Amino acid sequence: MLNHEERSFGLVVERILDIIEDRADVRSPATRPSVLYSVVIADRVTELLDIPAILRSAEVIATRPHLATRSTEVAN
Numbered sequence: 001m002l003n004h005e006e007r008s009f010g011l012v013v014e015r016i017l018d019i020i021e022d023r024a025d026v027r028s029p030a031t032r033p034s035v036l037y038s039v040v041i042a043d044r045v046t047e048l049l050d051i052p053a054i055l056r057s058a059e060v061i062a063t064r065p066h067l068a069t070r071s072t073e074v075a076n
Helices: 051-063 066-075
Strands: 002-004 007-009 025-029 035-041 044-049
Touching (some): 002 051
Antiparallel strands (some): 002 007, 025 035, 035 044
C-alpha cells in the first residue's frame, strides 16, 4: 500500500524476489518511462520505479479507455 497526493494505492506484482536493506548506487538515468534510475543493490542491477509517473499514466488510461487497448498492442 502506498499514499500519493492524499490518495491510497496498491501495487500488484507477480512475485517478490528478495527484500534487502542496502544503499543504492545510481548507475544510470532512466531509459524508459516510469523508471527513475537503474541502480546496483546487493550486486544486482535494479530499476527503481517512478510511482507518481505510473499513477499519472493509470489515470490517463482510466479517463480515456481507448488508450488501454493501444498500450496493450504496443507491448505485444
